[in-house]
Amino acid sequence: MTDSPKFSEDDLQAWVDGSIDAGKxxxxxxxxADNPDDARRLAAYAGQNTALHELFDPVLEEPVPAGLSxxxxxxxxxxxxxxxxxxxxxxxxxxAIGGLSGWFARDQWPRAGDSQIAEYAFNAxxxxxxxxxxxxxxxxxxxxxxxxxxxxxLGQDIRMPDLIGLGYRxxxxxxxxxxxxPTAQFMYENDAGGxxxxxxxxxxxxxxxxxxxIDHNGVSAFYWVDEHFAYVLAxxxxxxxxxxxxxxxxxxxxx
Amino acid sequence: MTSRExxxxxxxxxxxxxxxxxxxxxxxxxxxxxxxxxxxxxxxxAWQPTGTMRSWLFTILHNLYxxxxxxxxxxxxxxxxxxxxxxxTVPGDHDAGLAVRDITAALxxxxxxxxxxxxxxxxxxxxxxxAATVTDVPVGTVMSRxxxxxxxxxxxxxxxxxxxxxxxx
Numbered sequence: 001m002t003d004s005p006k007f008s009e010d011d012l013q014a015w016v017d018g019s020i021d022a023g024k025x026x027x028x029x030x031x032x033a034d035n036p037d038d039a040r041r042l043a044a045y046a047g048q049n050t051a052l053h054e055l056f057d058p059v060l061e062e063p064v065p066a067g068l069s070x071x072x073x074x075x076x077x078x079x080x081x082x083x084x085x086x087x088x089x090x091x092x093x094x095x096a097i098g099g100l101s102g103w104f105a106r107d108q109w110p111r112a113g114d115s116q117i118a119e120y121a122f123n124a125x126x127x128x129x130x131x132x133x134x135x136x137x138x139x140x141x142x143x144x145x146x147x148x149x150x151x152x153x154l155g156q157d158i159r160m161p162d163l164i165g166l167g168y169r170x171x172x173x174x175x176x177x178x179x180x181x182p183t184a185q186f187m188y189e190n191d192a193g194g195x196x197x198x199x200x201x202x203x204x205x206x207x208x209x210x211x212x213x214i215d216h217n218g219v220s221a222f223y224w225v226d227e228h229f230a231y232v233l234a235x236x237x238x239x240x241x242x243x244x245x246x247x248x249x250x251x252x253x254x255x
Numbered sequence: 256m257t258s259r260e261x262x263x264x265x266x267x268x269x270x271x272x273x274x275x276x277x278x279x280x281x282x283x284x285x286x287x288x289x290x291x292x293x294x295x296x297x298x299x300x301a302w303q304p305t306g307t308m309r310s311w312l313f314t315i316l317h318n319l320y321x322x323x324x325x326x327x328x329x330x331x332x333x334x335x336x337x338x339x340x341x342x343x344t345v346p347g348d349h350d351a352g353l354a355v356r357d358i359t360a361a362l363x364x365x366x367x368x369x370x371x372x373x374x375x376x377x378x379x380x381x382x383x384x385x386a387a388t389v390t391d392v393p394v395g396t397v398m399s400r401x402x403x404x405x406x407x408x409x410x411x412x413x414x415x416x417x418x419x420x421x422x423x424x
Contacts, residue, residue: 010398013405017376019383044409049377051358052276056378059272065285068271071292072263240264 006031012038016045073240118214118223120178121199121232124185125219128174129195129235136172136187146173153182154202156228161198161252163188163245168196196235198249203230213239222246229253259299262308263292269309269379270316276374277320279359287323291316310385317371317389324367361411369404372397377405 007028014020015028032039128135138146143160151157153175160170168188176183176199183201190196203225214221221234222242231253233246270291274284294315362370368390375386376397383401387394 009402013398013401014383016405041406041409044413045405048358048373048405048408052374052378055359056272056276059275060268062268062271064267064271068267068285068289068292069264071289072260072267072296 012042013045016042016049069240073244116179117199117201117230118212118221118232120176120183120201121185121197121223121234122214122216122219122221124176124178124199125197125221125232125234126217128185128187129197135195137174139172140170142172143170150175150184154184154200154229155182156202158184158200159252161186161245161249163196163248166241166245166248167191168194168245171195194236196233196237196245199232199234200253201230203228213242224250226250259308263295263299263312266309266312267292270312273313273374273379274316274320276359276362276378277370279363287316287319290319294319306388307385310381310388313375313379313381313385313389314391317375320371321367357412358408361408364411365404365407369400369407372400373404373408376401 011020011024011028015025020028032042138149140146147158147160150173163169167190169190171187171189173184173186176185178201181201181204183199186198186200188196188198212223214223218236219234220237220239220242221232223230223232224246225231231246231249233242233249235242235245237245267288270288271284274287274291275281278284278287291312295312362373365373371390372386375381375389376383381389383394383397387397390397392400
């Protein structure tokens with residue numbers, strides 16, 4: 001490796017990395033045409049960069065392990081103190097979801113009742129988030145009434161999930177008759193107008209805890225059931241945010 | 256999630272790629288990233304946005320890696336054995352896949368200071384100034400490590416294809 005008389009070695013390295021202005025690049029290109037040894041040398045360096053990208057760029061496409069995301073967003077001290085339910089949910093959540101069609105196919109779900117509830121919730125979400133004036137039946141201003149009313153209809157005292165920490169404030173809620181069972185839908189909205197719905201139905205069908213992420217037509221949803229309720233949280237929101245919201249909803253409603 | 260947390264999350268794939276190239280074993284690489292993220296979160300309150308979030312995170316990762324090498328008793332500035340090069344190379348079989356494998360083996364024979372610089376710049380696309388921040392040396396030192404490292408890599412790989420059973424230099 002000898003410094004060329006015309007260009008500094010720094011210039012030549014910058015040529016390799018493409019971090020050089022167009023004028024100088026052209027000058028070096030012209031010079032390399034007459035200096036085959038240097039041309040071979042620089043081509044080898046550029047080839048090193050290419051080989052590194054070929055070898056390691058696939059890492060960028062890998063799903064990020066849940067533990068790594070949790071180290072940042074998982075309430076500081078995850079996984080300690082994080083229930084195994086949420087740990088598994090996080091792990092599932094960060095798995096790449098392949099084809100989206102067929103998500104509602106019955107055999108994709110642990111039990112038939114699950115997919116039915118998720119489908120109801122998706123439909124309710126799609127229909128009501130599009131509403132301007134009639135998005136909810138009872139406005140957030142009447143939150144106290146909303147809570148006592150829906151507690152009575154769901155047959156269990158509930159606390160309204162507070163998602164303000166995630167930037168979502170309550171718009172209000174409504175009662176739905178899906179599947180012939182009283183069902184509550186709460187709607188939240190952020191400053192950008194993004195809406196999130198929380199769909200809660202008394203769980204009479206499913207005996208075991210289960211959960212699932214759904215991604216459908218640009219809407220992400222997280223479905224889970226516990227001994228009290230089946231829940232579906234839906235919105236155009238990143239998975240991590242969805243999981244954070246789900247945790248808050250669960251803590252509020254499943255007491 | 257705060258915007259800083261979001262910025263960190265966005266860097267995770269890049270930190271993983273860099274760590275994978277540095278240590279090659281994917282579990283060990285993710286352990287390194289995990290440690291890096293834990294430290295970053297622990298110091299997030301103290302982070303001053305003078306540099307980029309990217310260079311700050313890569314600095315933490317770099318320091319952890321260097322400390323790990325020291326702890327493991329492998330002085331970072333001494334060339335490790337190039338047995339890997341010899342084992343992974345089959346004479347007369349120089350398809351593209353093999354050439355790609357060769358570069359990781361060849362990289363492993365470089366001093367840490369050259370390997371880190373080559374990866375930070377050639378793989379992660381850091382600017383020379385960012386790489387200087389990450390490795391805490393002047394830009395001039397970055398440039399000389401880059402030039403020396405790339406040339407050494409070229410020698411190892413060129414030599415390797417001719418006489419794969421002998422050590423390059």
